[in-house]
Amino acid sequence: MCLAIPGRLLSMAGDDPLMRVGRVDFGGVVKQVSLAYVPEAVIGDHVLVHVGFAIGILDAAEAGRIFDHLREIDALDDREGRREIP
Amino acid sequence: MSRDDDFRLACPLPAGAGDTVQLAHGGGGRAMARLIDALIRPAFADAELDRRHDGALLALDGPAAFTTDSYVVRPLVFPGGDIGTLAVHGTVNDLAMCGARPRYLSVGLILEEGLPLAVLRRVVASMGAAATASGVRLVTGDTKVVERGKADGLFINTAGIGQVVAPAPVGPAGVEPGDAVILSGDIGRHGMAIMAAREGFGFETVIESDCAPLAEAVLALFAAGVTVHCLRDLTRGGLASALVEIAEAAGRAIGIDEAAIPVADHVLAACELLGLDPLQVANEGRFVAFVPGAEAERALGALRCHAPASGAVVIGAVKEGPAGEVTCRGALGVERIIDMLSGEQLPRIC
Amino acid sequence: MRFRDEYRDGRAARTLADAIARTVTRPWTLMEVCGGQTHAIVRFGIDRLLPPDVSLVHGPGCPVCVTPVEYVDKAIAIAGRAGVILCSYGDMLRVPGSGGDLLAARSRGADVRAVYSPLDALEVARRNPRREVVFFAVGFETTAPANAMAAYRARQEGLGNLSLLVSHVLVPPAMRAILDAPDNRIQGFLAAGHVCTVMGYEEYLPLAAHYRVPIVVTGFEPLDILEGVYRCVRQLEAGRAEVENPYSRVVRRAGNRTALAVMGEVFRVIPRRWRGIGDIADSGLGLAHAYAAFDAENRFGPVALDREATGECISGRVLKGECKPTDCPAFGTRCTPEHPLGVTMVSAEGACAAYYRYRSIPARSS
Numbered sequence: 099m100c101l102a103i104p105g106r107l108l109s110m111a112g113d114d115p116l117m118r119v120g121r122v123d124f125g126g127v128v129k130q131v132s133l134a135y136v137p138e139a140v141i142g143d144h145v146l147v148h149v150g151f152a153i154g155i156l157d158a159a160e161a162g163r164i165f166d167h168l169r170e171i172d173a174l175d176d177r178e179g180r181r182e183i184p
Numbered sequence: 185m186s187r188d189d190d191f192r193l194a195c196p197l198p199a200g201a202g203d204t205v206q207l208a209h210g211g212g213g214r215a216m217a218r219l220i221d222a223l224i225r226p227a228f229a230d231a232e233l234d235r236r237h238d239g240a241l242l243a244l245d246g247p248a249a250f251t252t253d254s255y256v257v258r259p260l261v262f263p264g265g266d267i268g269t270l271a272v273h274g275t276v277n278d279l280a281m282c283g284a285r286p287r288y289l290s291v292g293l294i295l296e297e298g299l300p301l302a303v304l305r306r307v308v309a310s311m312g313a314a315a316t317a318s319g320v321r322l323v324t325g326d327t328k329v330v331e332r333g334k335a336d337g338l339f340i341n342t343a344g345i346g347q348v349v350a351p352a353p354v355g356p357a358g359v360e361p362g363d364a365v366i367l368s369g370d371i372g373r374h375g376m377a378i379m380a381a382r383e384g385f386g387f388e389t390v391i392e393s394d395c396a397p398l399a400e401a402v403l404a405l406f407a408a409g410v411t412v413h414c415l416r417d418l419t420r421g422g423l424a425s426a427l428v429e430i431a432e433a434a435g436r437a438i439g440i441d442e443a444a445i446p447v448a449d450h451v452l453a454a455c456e457l458l459g460l461d462p463l464q465v466a467n468e469g470r471f472v473a474f475v476p477g478a479e480a481e482r483a484l485g486a487l488r489c490h491a492p493a494s495g496a497v498v499i500g501a502v503k504e505g506p507a508g509e510v511t512c513r514g515a516l517g518v519e520r521i522i523d524m525l526s527g528e529q530l531p532r533i534c
Numbered sequence: 535m536r537f538r539d540e541y542r543d544g545r546a547a548r549t550l551a552d553a554i555a556r557t558v559t560r561p562w563t564l565m566e567v568c569g570g571q572t573h574a575i576v577r578f579g580i581d582r583l584l585p586p587d588v589s590l591v592h593g594p595g596c597p598v599c600v601t602p603v604e605y606v607d608k609a610i611a612i613a614g615r616a617g618v619i620l621c622s623y624g625d626m627l628r629v630p631g632s633g634g635d636l637l638a639a640r641s642r643g644a645d646v647r648a649v650y651s652p653l654d655a656l657e658v659a660r661r662n663p664r665r666e667v668v669f670f671a672v673g674f675e676t677t678a679p680a681n682a683m684a685a686y687r688a689r690q691e692g693l694g695n696l697s698l699l700v701s702h703v704l705v706p707p708a709m710r711a712i713l714d715a716p717d718n719r720i721q722g723f724l725a726a727g728h729v730c731t732v733m734g735y736e737e738y739l740p741l742a743a744h745y746r747v748p749i750v751v752t753g754f755e756p757l758d759i760l761e762g763v764y765r766c767v768r769q770l771e772a773g774r775a776e777v778e779n780p781y782s783r784v785v786r787r788a789g790n791r792t793a794l795a796v797m798g799e800v801f802r803v804i805p806r807r808w809r810g811i812g813d814i815a816d817s818g819l820g821l822a823h824a825y826a827a828f829d830a831e832n833r834f835g836p837v838a839l840d841r842e843a844t845g846e847c848i849s850g851r852v853l854k855g856e857c858k859p860t861d862c863p864a865f866g867t868r869c870t871p872e873h874p875l876g877v878t879m880v881s882a883e884g885a886c887a888a889y890y891r892y893r894s895i896p897a898r899s900s
Binding site for chain 3: 383385452453456457458514515516517518519520523530531532533
């Protein structure tokens, strides 16, 4: 459920926030989506799109956390001498 | 064709030089003769066709391949081609998959009353151009007109005859463990082009169909002396269906590597947006070839010289395993079983 | 694709899987709520990477699956009426009613159209002012803001020919129903990350506290799911029962305020029947009274819910996480995507369909 895809906001149009639309680049396909639910979005943001609506804005800083966590796990492997076999 | 039109009795007498197909155009009389002479025959420009006989008289040297296909695509015109392009390339490609040089095509047109003549003009022009590009002749044909509502604008049947050039029979029976599976190019374009055009998904990026003639590329394989065990062009159901059909017919197992399968960025993005699997999306200008593993490099070299197959790659191999099983190694290194498409492919929210 | 490809890295996935294996000391049973997560798990073979002590049970996270058969029948009946255009998400078109699905209705001449977005249904209504357009508005909370906007705009524009057939369901009441079941064996949850994008995760705090289960807000890519499992088992091993949010790149605790505001205006919470599970109080959304004029049940008659029919299909038990698709005697033999006995096989997101399409081969020596 809830198939939602991240894309980069290229441009916006519309004055009324609930009617605002934007062109979003999904890594090769550009489509117009509703920006009604991301009034704070600015051009260049990555938004999460579900059935033609942006429902959230991706936070790049938070996005990196899982990789910090992975580095911790890797470091733990090194210290304990357990290296993951590729 | 709009279904809101009121029911009208079709007058058998032509009202004059209209701009749509009338029932009279299929009646076998003057109106039909005019349609064929003025609109269809010039587009196909063939001496045999111009003899205006019931059938074509042909000469063939040696074994022949024979195939037929009907084309009912909607919309009739889409980015990268139209139903006419499909009708010629599709049958040309089927002949190529038999290891034959395509030579002659027949054309059967079923026109819906009310089809704009401009559309018909465009479609037959596409067919003429496609035939010329493939070196095939459109030598015989038939035209029928059905009442409004009985055809989606236009249906086409093409049958084709080709000259077999393969030294040995090409088909699933020849597939053996150790064979390399070669894919001629990136997948998913045609199906996504049609879906985007038909359902009006409003993609700003135009996805073009990959509809293309494959005969030259396939003939190059034979010319290079490659042992070709099996060929299959990918159509509805995509790469997955083609591989499953071959595996089942051959009683073999096939393993492919997801990382090796080329998908254009915009096609992949469209598939992700709609929740579709690129492996099951339709293609019209791609094929798979099964050749002995040791000949894979030579096969790739021969194919890549021809534009429709310039992106040819090895995507997997025939292996020991349960008959009919096709597995794919995914991004995480885990293998999953590939199935044929079940029913119509629909976008999902889930 | 940025924010997607990096979460599919194979080496990183194996690192997380190994970390999970090192963490578990005994068996744990987790439920992933969302059908999209089930799809990803089976497609990428994530369950094959997990240690045998960790069981993933698939929850009722497919709105298509849990839509009562009577709603499908109603949609078919409405579509069959002269002049009506029925717009629906693609997934719903193959869900069986009591006598065929919407695709079958289309083949009999009904004007049934698949749409990607509710905005497309609005456009169909604008372009066909003389025809009744009905939008089959199903979904979880993720889809509610979009469906709400269709009704909101229709009312604003005075689009009198559009109505919505609403069958919306909410996730937390379903989780509560599962946890309340006497034979419940679910010890931790991977909460649906996109539901939480809309709703936030405040409502899970009392659930975690009351039932003493860890609830981890989880995304949909392989690394997200593995991270979710890792956080969950780490809590279970430590005896903790908290709400965690590793999907913080898109989920905020308070959710999406604008979406919640529009949903609050257009919808109200109502009881809902869940196909295969039964009636759950306060578990669904219906149109608010101010939007009654746009309710298809007011224009075409209410949906009458009968007693649940029983049969060979055990999709209800699969939806509740009581058993896996492979436990069903009909799985893969009498019940396949070609000839489905129940919704979990019909819907592309259904657990049974996901298992069937992406089933992994048994481990072999390579």
